[in-house]
Structure formats: C-alpha cells, structure tokens
Amino acid sequence: MLAGLNPAAFARARFQAWVNARQPRNDTLLLTQRNVYILPTRAGWMFGATLLVLLVGSVNYQLNLGYVLTFLLAGSGVVSMHLTHATLRGLTLHLKPVAPVFAGDAAVLDLVLTSPGAARFGIGLKVAGAPEATLTWINVPALGQAHAQVSFVPEARGRHVAPTLGAETRFPLGLFRVWTVLRPAAQLLVYPRPECPAGPLPPARPVPGGPTQSRSADGGEVEGVRAYRRGDPLKLIAWKKAAKALDTGGDLVSRDTSASAHQELWLAWQACGNLAPEERLSRLTAWVLAAHRAGSDYGLRLPGVEIAPADGDAQRRQCLEALALWQ
C-alpha cells in the first residue's frame, strides 16, 4: 500500500507508461530525434567546471590566449554534443529472431546495426538495467552493417517477450551520454532448466503388440539402443552413435540386446517420484535431452499433455516446448 502511495514511485510508473506508449514494441527501430536521448555525463559536468575555472583564470589575469583556449574547448564540447548524438541518430537497430534457451543459460540476442551514412564508433549495447560492465562495444562501418551479440540469463521457463535493450555511446569526448532503448516485439521461448545431475532414465518397455517400428542395422540384426550402464561389455557399445552422442556432450550408448522387439520410452510426470512440479519439469527436460542424445524413441506424458513417442529434432523441440509452456 505504501509503495502505491509513494508519489515518486507513482510518477515513475506513469513516466514509464508514457515512454512505453510513445514507443511501441518493434524488432526494428530507426533512431531519430524522437527516440535518442542525451544528457551530460559526470565527466561532462567536470569539463564544465574546468571551463569555468579556465574562464575565471583568463578574466583575472587578462589572458586573451586563455580566452581562446577556454572558448576552443567550449566549442569542441558543444560540437561533441552534436557528434555524440549523431553517432546514434540515423542508425537502424534490428533484433534477429531469438533461439530458445534453457532457463539459467545465457540467451544470445543478435542485433544488427545499419548505418545509412558515415561510420559510427564506440556504440555499447546491453540489456536495459544490466550493469555497465556488460556493454558490448561495436563500431558500425560507413554504409554498412555491424552485428553485435548481447546475452542475458532468463530465470524462468515459459514464453517471454525479449528484454528491453539499450544502446549508448559517449564518443567522441565522453562529455555526453547518448542512449536509446529498443523494445523488441520478438518472443523468447525458455525451456525449463535441465536437472543436473539428471536422474537415470526410466527403462524402456517393449510395445505390447504395437506396430513393429524396429530399425534394421547393417547386418540385418534388429536392435535398439539405450544409455550406457556400468558393466556393459565393450562389444555392446554402439560406437557410431556413442561418438555422435559424446560429441554433443552426451554419454556412451549401448546396444539394448533385450530390445530385439520394438521398445518405447515414456518420460512421464508420474515417473519422477514425489518432486515439486518445477523440479519434475527439470528432470523431464534432462530426460528428453538424454533420450534425444541416445537416439531412442521417446514420448512425453504431462498432466493434460501427451506426446506420442518419436525421435529426431522435431520431437525434441515439441517436447521441450511442451515442458516450457506447461500450465
């Protein structure tokens, strides 16, 4: 209640609402007078104080060259204000579509800056509100484009609007800070954070009387695969698949000798014991990743959601999306 009555907070909220209304969300932003802001930096104020000292010195000692120096610096300062503003003005900021990420991993936002004219120097980009040390600095060549990557770490799963981005510059003299904000319309899908270390995959089960979807290997031998278990003999390891899995950070893969018939792996909400819902989602995410790495067919059962067993990237994406958006 108190916060609601605080006039400063109220004013700030109104101001933010006004700013938001002024600049609708868009992935592409042409920087003009309307959306480029400028204020002197602390160094700018210091520069002003220095100029004042120089002026007083020149007046008191009647130094005409002192006046020249003071006014030359003042003129340069004024010009630098325009140059700083012109560093951003006219640029086009564009946010490329954002790839989905896991909660807790860094999401990389790809930005393209296009200059219609002269080269621009020393432009820093970051997620709005992030500390200054996270600025990514780039130059934009004349009549060209520059790509910059800004990363941030989404905390919660789900579909989020991409965060507000800030671009700023102090070039050339650092007396003024010019900035703009890009409020992207793009959405960002955040998968649940995979459990680490992940619990063991539930065992696969043969399909009772299901259609035979078994795949045939070179020797015509019907086989399935499963994650490596301690004690598996070397000859059971499916080396080709294992190499692929190891390459993507997975585990060794063994032939499932028992799987001479078709097997399917159900990753089910109920199989997670008595974990909290978010932790169950985490475990299921880890399982989806493991099953995908192992190359087995897997299905996903969540309360209200059931995805039939399959394999491949589409299946992985579908399952992860379901996990990200569940409820």
Next chain:
Amino acid sequence: MAVTGPAAAAPTPLLQWPGWRQLPRDARDTLFLLAVIGWTVLPHVSHLPAWCSLLTLTVLLWRARLAIVNAALPNRWVLVAVLLLAAALTFWTHRTLLGKEAGVTLAVVLMALKTLELRARRDAFVVFFLGFFLILTHFLYSQSLPVAAAMLVSVWGLLTALVLAHMPVGQPSLRQAARLSARTALFGAPIMALLFVLFPRIGPLWGVPQDGQSTTGLSNSMRMGSVAEVAQDDSIALRIRFEGTPPPPGALYFRGPVLSHFDGVEWQAQPPSFGAFAPPRRNLRTQGAPLRYEMTIEPSRLTALPLLEAAADAPKLEGMRVFGLPDLQWRADRPLYERVRLRAEAFIDFRHGPVAAEPSLRDQLELPPGYNPRTLAWAAALRGEPRYANADARVLAQALLEHIRSDGFSYTLAPGEYGRDAVDEFWLDRREGFCEHFAAAFVVLMRALDVPARVVTGYQGVDPFPSDGYYVVRQSSAHAWAEYWVAGIGWVRADPTAAVAPERINRGARLLPARGLVAGAIANVSPQLMDQLRGSWEALNNRWNQWVLNYSRGQQLDLLKDLGVSSPSWEDLALLLIGALSSLALLGAAWAWWDRHRVDPWTRQMDRLRVALQRTGVSTSRHEAPRALAQRVRAHFGARGEPLAELLDALDRQRYSRATIARPDPALTRQFVTRARALRGAPA
C-alpha cells in the same frame, strides 16, 4: 616481485622495446598520453625548480616503462608519500603553497603523479582536465606565437587521447583519432571565434598577486643594479607609429615614473607633500606643431603610461581614466593588465615646470645625510673653483657632462656590484656603469651643487627599422636620465649617458644579448637575411599582438560601433552575444526539425501525385506503384484518362526501368497536377 630466475641468470636490459606496432593497445594509448603530458610540461621547465622537472621526468619515464612491460601500478601509499614530499619541496622552494610559481609547480607534480594512478575512466578525465589547466598556466608566462602553437599541439594531443579513450573497439590508429579530434575542434572553431569576439572583457574579478612586475623595464623605484637584468630583456615594451616623418632617435624619450626621493640606496617617486600649499603646476610651454602618433603598450601591470615627451593632453583610453601628474608623467587609474592602444600628440620642443623658485623645488635638493661623503666633497671643491662659484645651473651641468666625457668613464651593462656609497664608488673610483648610474650620480652631484634635480625613468629610442609601420621599443630600451631646474626656464633634460655613450642615444643601439647557435650562423653568413627574418617574424608577431592578444574591450566597443550601435556598452555586447548564441541554437533546432521531416524526394513526388489523383475521385493506396495507378486511371476515366496514365507510365519508367533518373522530374509533377485538375469533376 616478479624478478625471478631468468632475470637473475642473465642480466636483461631494464626495458625491451617491443616496437610501436607490437604494443598492446592500452600500452600504446598510455604512451601517447604520456608523450602529450611531457610536451605540455616541457615549456615550463625553464621556470620550474630543478627537482620538479627531474621528478616529473622520472615519474613519466617510470610510468612509460610500466606501460610497456605491462606491470602493476604502484601502491597508493607510495603516491601519497611522493606527493607529500613534493608539497614539502614546493614549500621549501617557494616559501608558500599559493601563488603562481608554487601553483604551477604543484600542478605539474600532480599531473605527473596522477598518471601513476590511471585506474578508472574518472582518473583519465582528471588527467585531461589537469592538462587543460596546465596549458592555461603557460599563458601566465608568455602568450607569444610559439607558445600558442605549442599549446595548440597540446590541446590537439589531449583531445586525441580523449577520443581514443572513447573508441573501445579494436585498435584504432592514432591518425584516425587525431583526425576525429581535429574535426571536433575545427567544427568548434566558429563558436570559439564568436565567443572570443563577443565575450565581454571585464576587469580582474579580484586582485591577483602581482608577480609579473619584474617583466617590465619600468618601476616606481630604482636601485643601482636592478636595471641590469632588464637590459637583457629583449621583449617588446611598446610599439609606436608616427603620422608623418618620425623624429630622430635622439629625441625619443618615453617618460615613465619620475624619481626624486633618494634615501641613499633607492630612488623613489616623491611622496605627495603635504607642506606645499599650492601643488606645483605642470606649466608646459610648447613650440611647433605636435607630432601625432599611435602607440600600443604591452601589459605592464603598472599605472604609468610611457608617453612620448611631452604630451599636452591626456590621450583617450577606453574604460580607463588618464590623468597627468605635475612632473609631466601620465597615469591610468588602474594598472595595465591588457595591451592598450592609444593615440596621442607629442611636442618635441617643450619647456615645463615652474619658472621662478618655489617651495616645492626644495624637495628636489634633499640628499640623505651620511651617504656619499666623497662625492659631496668633490662637488664642494668644484663649487669652490672660481669659474663655477656663481655659475648658472646650465654651466654646472655642462661641467659635469664634460667631466663624464673626458675623465675615463665607460658605459657597460655589467659594472658589477656597488657598495653602500655607490655614487662615491662610481664617480670617483670605478667610473663604469650604465644609464641609472650616470643619472643617479648626476642628480646627486647637481643637488650637492645646490641645483634642484631628479631622475626620470622611461624608455629611450626605438628599433632602427619599422615593421608594418610600427617602431618597436623593447624592455632593453629602458632608460634613466636626469632633469635639473634652471631659473627662468624650468626643468631641463640632461642625459649623462649620452655624454659617455652617444651611440646609445642617437642611433638607438642597444646592447644585444648573445645570439643562439643557429641565429649566430645565419648572421655570420648573411646579416641582411638575419635582419629580414627578424623583420618578418616581428611583423607576424605584431599582427598576432594586434589582432589576438591586443583584442580588448576597446576593440569590442569599436566593433559594436561598426555594427551601428551608437553608444555601445558592456550590456550591448552581452546582448549581442546572447542573441548570436540563441540564433545559433534556433538554427540547430530548425535543422533538427527539418531533418526529422525529411522525406525521400521520390516519396514526396508520389504523395503529391496521389493527392492530385484523389481529388479527381480515383482512390489510391500508399503501396501502389505508378504503373498500378495508371491502371486505375485507365479503368476510371477510360480514354480521357490516357494522358494522365501515360505520365504515370513515364514515371514508372523513370524509377524502375533501365533508364532511371537520379532525381524526380518536377516538370512531370507539374504537368500531372494540371492534367489531373482538368479531369476534376469529370464523370467517370
């Protein structure tokens, strides 16, 4: 620290230079900044105490080494200790921590030490701003062209370092940063010029310590030996341009303070006497036509105006009141802190002072008791000679001058030190000295002979050749001569120096300081070339002085007069400046507005065509190309719309066919609008 095995095994050099291109960017930027700082401090070395120069050099070199080997910066406590030591040394050298000299010393030390503390961006800014301040301190010592050029380089260097600090990506070249900073400064130059011309010049805001008095040849007192230093000072005291033919050099006496009070050691101006009921009158009597001239006086920080003898009327000085003293001096009501230009008239042929004896003359006879007894005895002996017993003052003066001429006196700028009874020593023993010795001895002797006399200081003579019409009077032309009083005539000038060294007076020859190596070589090869070089350099310097350094309130008000302000004042100037700045800001705002509403000319043309079409009743939409519009026109008007449709087709070809044109054709637009108007109201 990091001195480990290899360093102990083989003696490595203190520093291995990796080569400019191999340097990491941080190191290169730091070295560049250090070089700029070094360049900025360098001109100060001549007036810094030796320890300060040495400390600064050591610190800068040390910092450079740290940058090259990429070592850690020293502990903050080390810096504090060095700073305290420097402050103590400053106090020990200057006996104060305030004032110009001590301030400059401290600023230089601070600047050097701050480079050891370049950790954050804020530190870098402190260095930049200290640098700008240091640049200003140079102008306290000199505002000459070379100093200005050197400091321009410094400003450029500092701005370049600032620009470099704000180009965080990659390794921008120094040249690129230098170009960008030069661009910033050049764009700023018009603002600088505007402010420089219009910013109202006001007097000092508060009294400044007057350290600068030693720079002038004039002063309100004279002590034997003190002018010897000034005589070496080749800087310019004033410039003078005559209307008409210039008088001979021997007639050019620029009158400064008149010193009539002698305490045995020092000559001083007469304190105002309260005893005299009637203040002495100037009683100037002139003959002939006045000589008109224009004069520029360098800032002397004195109130004395060294006008050519003898000026009858006060010259006009903008913003100052000028008044004449009874002893024919001219003074301003405040010290000359800026260069002043004035026009005045001089009467070369003049007499002045009381004609009949009056009480005020008695002050000019006083001699301090107990000083120079042998000279007094010598004078008494002279008076005792029958031919001088009742002689006129002029006869006595001639006798003294004759004595100087004939009795082995010599003119030298290095007479050595004189003791307590300086006149005794000079007149009777050593017989060598320069103007002030001769003038002082002459006045003491005249007073001993019971003739009122006094010392006059000022400048005598000009450089033989004018540059730009201006004759130059240098500080080394500072001179002292004498005046004695003759009943029935008044004060009469006597220049005893002329008796011993007539070339000093008549040809204006000054004792020149030794030339530098290069100048000496040039002078040996071709004296004319040397003179020409010197002449054109001084002409350039004069322009610099007239247009930049001499620019003061007077010129500002003249400018306002030229602009049509009838009686310009300080406030008009401020108003003009504010007006100019506001109109600049308005121009900027107008440009911003225009820039925001700037539309591609093709789009603008299409907009006009679309409006014209809509008035005829054809509905259009923004995304349609001219060809699509042509189809609509044909569908709407049929054959009657054909001319309009053809224009649209033509436009389509202009924009999208191989034969595109660069800009929209205004004729097409006009034709289209006319034809569309003809179709208006026509039934479909």
